[in-house]
Amino acid sequence: MRVALDAMGGDHAPGPIVAGAVKAAAANPDMTVVLVGDQAQIEPFLVDVGDLRARLEILHCTQVIGMDESPIVALRRKPDNSISRCWQLLAERKVDAIVSAGNTGAMVAGGFRLKLFLKNVRRPGIAAVMPTINGHTIILDVGANISPKPEHLFQYGLMGAIFAKYILKKEQPKIGLMNVGTEDAKGHDLAKDTHALFAQSHFKDSFIGNIEGRDIHRGVCDVVVTDGFVGNVVLKVCEGVFEFIMKMTGKELMGTLQNEKQLGQVALQNLVKRYDYHELGGAPLLGIDGICIICHGSSSDRAIGNALNVAAKYVTARLNEHIVEELASNAALIAEESAG
Amino acid sequence: MRVALDAMGGDHAPGPIVAGAVKAAAANPDMTVVLVGDQAQIEPFLVDVGDLRARLEILHCTQVIGMDESPIVALRRKPDNSISRCWQLLAERKVDAIVSAGNTGAMVAGGFRLKLFLKNVRRPGIAAVMPTINGHTIILDVGANISPKPEHLFQYGLMGAIFAKYILKKEQPKIGLMNVGTEDAKGHDLAKDTHALFAQSHFKDSFIGNIEGRDIHRGVCDVVVTDGFVGNVVLKVCEGVFEFIMKMTGKELMGTLQNEKQLGQVALQNLVKRYDYHELGGAPLLGIDGICIICHGSSSDRAIGNALNVAAKYVTARLNEHIVEELASNAALIAEESAG
Numbered sequence: 001m002r003v004a005l006d007a008m009g010g011d012h013a014p015g016p017i018v019a020g021a022v023k024a025a026a027a028n029p030d031m032t033v034v035l036v037g038d039q040a041q042i043e044p045f046l047v048d049v050g051d052l053r054a055r056l057e058i059l060h061c062t063q064v065i066g067m068d069e070s071p072i073v074a075l076r077r078k079p080d081n082s083i084s085r086c087w088q089l090l091a092e093r094k095v096d097a098i099v100s101a102g103n104t105g106a107m108v109a110g111g112f113r114l115k116l117f118l119k120n121v122r123r124p125g126i127a128a129v130m131p132t133i134n135g136h137t138i139i140l141d142v143g144a145n146i147s148p149k150p151e152h153l154f155q156y157g158l159m160g161a162i163f164a165k166y167i168l169k170k171e172q173p174k175i176g177l178m179n180v181g182t183e184d185a186k187g188h189d190l191a192k193d194t195h196a197l198f199a200q201s202h203f204k205d206s207f208i209g210n211i212e213g214r215d216i217h218r219g220v221c222d223v224v225v226t227d228g229f230v231g232n233v234v235l236k237v238c239e240g241v242f243e244f245i246m247k248m249t250g251k252e253l254m255g256t257l258q259n260e261k262q263l264g265q266v267a268l269q270n271l272v273k274r275y276d277y278h279e280l281g282g283a284p285l286l287g288i289d290g291i292c293i294i295c296h297g298s299s300s301d302r303a304i305g306n307a308l309n310v311a312a313k314y315v316t317a318r319l320n321e322h323i324v325e326e327l328a329s330n331a332a333l334i335a336e337e338s339a340g
Numbered sequence: 341m342r343v344a345l346d347a348m349g350g351d352h353a354p355g356p357i358v359a360g361a362v363k364a365a366a367a368n369p370d371m372t373v374v375l376v377g378d379q380a381q382i383e384p385f386l387v388d389v390g391d392l393r394a395r396l397e398i399l400h401c402t403q404v405i406g407m408d409e410s411p412i413v414a415l416r417r418k419p420d421n422s423i424s425r426c427w428q429l430l431a432e433r434k435v436d437a438i439v440s441a442g443n444t445g446a447m448v449a450g451g452f453r454l455k456l457f458l459k460n461v462r463r464p465g466i467a468a469v470m471p472t473i474n475g476h477t478i479i480l481d482v483g484a485n486i487s488p489k490p491e492h493l494f495q496y497g498l499m500g501a502i503f504a505k506y507i508l509k510k511e512q513p514k515i516g517l518m519n520v521g522t523e524d525a526k527g528h529d530l531a532k533d534t535h536a537l538f539a540q541s542h543f544k545d546s547f548i549g550n551i552e553g554r555d556i557h558r559g560v561c562d563v564v565v566t567d568g569f570v571g572n573v574v575l576k577v578c579e580g581v582f583e584f585i586m587k588m589t590g591k592e593l594m595g596t597l598q599n600e601k602q603l604g605q606v607a608l609q610n611l612v613k614r615y616d617y618h619e620l621g622g623a624p625l626l627g628i629d630g631i632c633i634i635c636h637g638s639s640s641d642r643a644i645g646n647a648l649n650v651a652a653k654y655v656t657a658r659l660n661e662h663i664v665e666e667l668a669s670n671a672a673l674i675a676e677e678s679a680g
Contacts, residue, residue, distance in 0.1 A: 068523060105521070133584060143520055147528045180483055180572040181445075183408060188487045188569055213576025217584035229528055230573055232520040233566075236553025237574050241581040244473060244557035249589055249611060256607040260600040267596040271589060 001030050003311050004095040007037030008064040008082040009102020011298045014038075017101065018045035020304025025052045027305070028312055034059050034095060036082045061085045064102075067297055071105035075113065083110050090290040091116055097291035097311035099282065101299040107292070108144045108285065116289050118320055120327040123148065124287030125156045125228065126294055127163060128235050131275055132219030136168055139178075139216065139224040142231035144285060150193040153177070153225050157198060158330060159286040160223035161206060162322045167314065168222065175203070176211035176221035178230060186210055190227065201330065242275060281306030284314060286323070291315055341370050343651050344435040347377030348404040348422040349442020351638045354378075357441065358385035360644020365392045367645070368652050374399050374435060376422045401425045404442075407637055411445035415453065423450050430630040431456055437631035437651035439622065441639040447632070448484045448625065456629050458660055460667040463488065464627030465496045465568065466634060467503060468575050471615055472559030476508055479518075479556065479564040482571035484625060490533040493517070493565050497538060498670060499626040500563035501546060502662045507654065508562065515543070516551035516561035518570060526550055530567065541670060582615060621646030624654060626663070631655055 005021050007014045014037055021033040022045075032055045035042050039060040046056060063078040065071070075084060086098040087110040100107050108126070117124060125141030125148075140156045141148065148156075157175045164173035177195055179187040184195060187210065198207040208221050213234070216224055226234070246268060253264040281303060282295035291314045293307045314320075345361050347354045354377055361373040362385075372395045375382050379400040386396060403418040405411070415424060426438040427450040440447050448466070457464060465481030465488075480496045481488065488496075497515045504513035517535055519527040524535060527550065538547040548561050553574070556564055566574070586608060593604040621643060622635035631654045633647045654660075 070523070070525065131584070133587060146520060178573060180486060180569055183410070185410065191569075213573040213578075214580035214583070216577060217580040226573075229520055229531075230570055233518060233553040233570055233574060234577050237556060237577050238553075238581050240554035240557040241578050242585060243554070244471070245582060245585050245589075245611075245615075247473060248615070249585075249607070252607040252611055253593075253604065256603050256610070257597075257600050258603065260597050260603075263596050263598065263600075264593065264604065267589070267592040270596070271585075271592055275585075275588070 001028075001097075001312055001315055002032045002034060002095040003097045003099060003308055004034040004036055004059070004086040004089045005304070005308065006082045006086050006098070006100035006102050007035040007042050009100040010295070011067065013101070014041050015045060016299065016301040017304055018042055019301035020299070021056060021308065022049050022052060023301060023305035024308030025055045027309060031055065031308070031312055032057060033308065034089065036061060036085045036089070037064070038062070059085060059089070065106045067103050069103060069106070071103060071109040074103070074106055075109055083107055087111060087114055087116070090292070096315045097293065099293045099295065099304070099307050099311055101282075101295035101297055101304065104143060104294055107294050111285060111288050111292060118287055118289050118324050118327070120324070121287040122155055123152045124285050125152070125159070126283050127160060127286050128231070128283045129168070129280070130216060130238065132217050134219040137216060137219060137222055137224055138163055138168065139226065139231055139234065140286065141226065141228040142235045142283060143228045146227065146229040146232070148190070148227045150190060150197050153190070153194040153227065154197045154201065155287070155327065157207070157223060157225045158203065158326050159323050160225065161203070162326050163284070163286065163319065164222040166317045166319055166322055170222045173206060173222040175207050175223040175225060176215065177209065178224055178226035178234075179210035179212065182210045182212060184209060194225070203330070246272060281310045284310075289320065291320070341368075341652055341655055342372045342374060342435040343437045343439060343648055344374040344376055344399070344426045344429045345644070345648065346422045346426050346438070346440035346442050347375040347382050349440040350635070351407065353441070354381050355385060356639065356641040357644055358382055359641035360639070361396060361648065362389050362392060363641060363645035364648035365395045367649060371395065371648070371652055372397060373648065374429065376401060376425045376429070377404070378402070399425060399429070405446045407443055409443060409446070411443060411449040414443070414446055415449055423447055427451060427454055427456070430632070436655045437633065439633040439635065439644070439647050439651055441622075441635035441637055441644065444483060444634055447634050451625060451628050451632060458627055458629050458664050458667070460664070461627040462495055463492045464625050465492070465499070466623050467500060467626050468571070468623045469508070469620070470556060470578065472557050474559040477556060477559060477562055477564055478503055478508065479566065479571055479574065480626065481566065481568040482575045482623060483568045486568040486572070488530070488567045490530060490537050493530070493534040493567065494537045494541070495627070495667065497547070497563060497565045498543065498666050499663050500565065501543070502666050503624070503626065503659065504562040506657045506659055506662055510562045513546060513562040515547050515563040515565060516555065517549065518564055518566035518574075519550035519552065522550045522552060524549060534565070543670070586612060621650045624650075629660065631660070
């Protein structure tokens with residue numbers, strides 16, 4: 001298996017990015033990582049990797065899209081940027097997956113420009129896995145599509161359910177629609193129309209209806225469907241609340257505990273290791289013909305390593321083939337709806 | 341000061357609701373609470389209140405709107421419901437403030453039907469106070485207006501800034517616009533148009549531009565402006581993440597601490613007391629001519645007491661007079677914008 005990694009993407013690239021590639025190559029004997037970026041900047045981090053060097057290739061390119069650059073403008077002005085080069089490798093089937101912790105907008109726009117979509121997919125969406133009281137749930141879209149149509153959200157539900165089934169190993173995944181209340185008639189037009197689309201589909205038995213913000217972490221469903229604006233805000237709010245509560249809990253514990261302050265610190269560190277969003281493995285852009293993983297800009301080497309591991313996992317699980325099958329059986333419904 | 345309290349609103353009404361009124365009456369010698377609801381159900385909770393009874397009036401009414409009822413339908417079919425009776429008291433100037441833990445949609449719709457708005461206000465919005473790393477911030481709207489126009493969001497910013505100044509005591513309140521990235525050009529049309537409105541207003545020095553979900557709890561601004569759909573989801577997600585992390589932290593601490601497990605529990609209980617959303621004092625519906633506080637359906641007696649206390653505080657601080665002044669000085673801009 002071959003994975004292209006945007007070596008220049010991320011707040012501290014290329015150091016932790018290349019270190020993550022080394023980790024993943026060591027953990028996956030079948031994986032070759034193509035490090036896409038400035039060879040002169042990448043090489044120094046590869047001097048001590050021994051035999052792994054054979055499975056750590058470099059594809060040199062001269063340009064980088066900055067984290068704050070306008071995606072569309074940057075993609076046009078910098079044809080030799082590392083993100084576009086990754087996409088090109090995927091389009092040419094030279095890699096099975098691509099991974100970047102760079103400019104998210106550029107990563108998404110790069111794929112949209114090439115229209116490298118799975119059959120029947122209208123718009124790919126970014127899916128984020130979140131911890132819940134009883135396991136994990138997947139929420140999508142978290143930022144690829146901020147003004148979606150109901151049929152896009154419907155497809156996110158289908159793709160998310162396939163992800164939940166084959167990756168999260170949920171027997172019969174349940175889909176919930178993010179809304180401001182649980183009653184069927186709640187919400188704006190997008191929510192109401194999407195609700196109707198699910199309710200009349202052959203997916204209706206998997207659809208539990210509207211859910212509210214507090215239901216995500218209660219684990220009431222396996223797939224949370226929402227537009228990219230709400231999903232992006234939700235993901236980052238979770239990150240902020242976690243950061244906030246960890247700080248407050250730390251203060252409170254240090255003020256309350258007497259002889260076991262150190263054990264209290266250990267407990268908090270364990271929680272951070274388990275739930276810190278900077279340490280998670282990245283979010284797949286579902287609907288792309290190939291595996292595409294988007295990582296947090298501040299990803300550590302561990303996070304990048306995790307992202308490469310999950311990319312490999314999705315390839316092995318044949319995630320995309322299952323998505324194509326599912327979409328084929330719902331294609332008629334979607335065509336009908338969007339004609340109406 | 342006179343405050344009407346919907347005695348029938350809330351998951352466990354009227355018990356904790358009336359108990360909250362008793363608490364608030366005891367704490368505020370100048371306050372009279374008008375308990376609006378079924379006299380026979382309210383009376384039993386007032387037998388032991390002694391002298392306070394003189395400041396705890398009952399306005400009998402025969403109907404209640406259920407928590408899950410459709411607001412518009414229920415308001416029409418049940419003319420003698422406790423929420424409408426509260427609004428009527430406010431409209432007739434018989435009370436200075438109204439408080440309810442009942443059906444939020446009905447509470448909002450009740451005020452919208454009467455058009456009991458402050459001068460120049462287009463649409464009232466629900467504001468929620470949230471804790472941050474360095475104090476508090478206010479986020480609005482959290483559910484009154486799920487498909488707002490840019491000028492509504494602009495007014496939320498102005499009203500929120502006045503709230504931050506006179507209630508949260510922020511010298512020069514900073515306003516942020518909830519978005520999916522901090523760059524000016526980010527977001528959907530609503531976000532872009534609202535950004536432009538702030539940037540060209542005389543409020544532009546208070547406007548810090550776009551913020552992301554993780555910035556709320558980092559306290560980067562004093563007022564977070566967003567539409568009612570996003571705000572509602574954010575508020576409930578915060579509730580869910582807090583609940584989730586408290587559970588996980590409890591488990592982790594109990595597994596790690598040895599002799600000080602009990603102190604660990606005390607620390608967590610302190611955090612819950614401080615940050616639990618069920619215990620907070622309710623959210624004001626800003627833009628109403630009068631004070632209107634909307635409480636969480638599962639509000640405890642303490643939460644209701646807090647809500648009555650803050651209602652009194654807003655009346656005393658002449659919050660609405662300050663809002664009217666501020667809106668008058670921005671009225672020209674808003675009129676111009678919405679004509680365009």
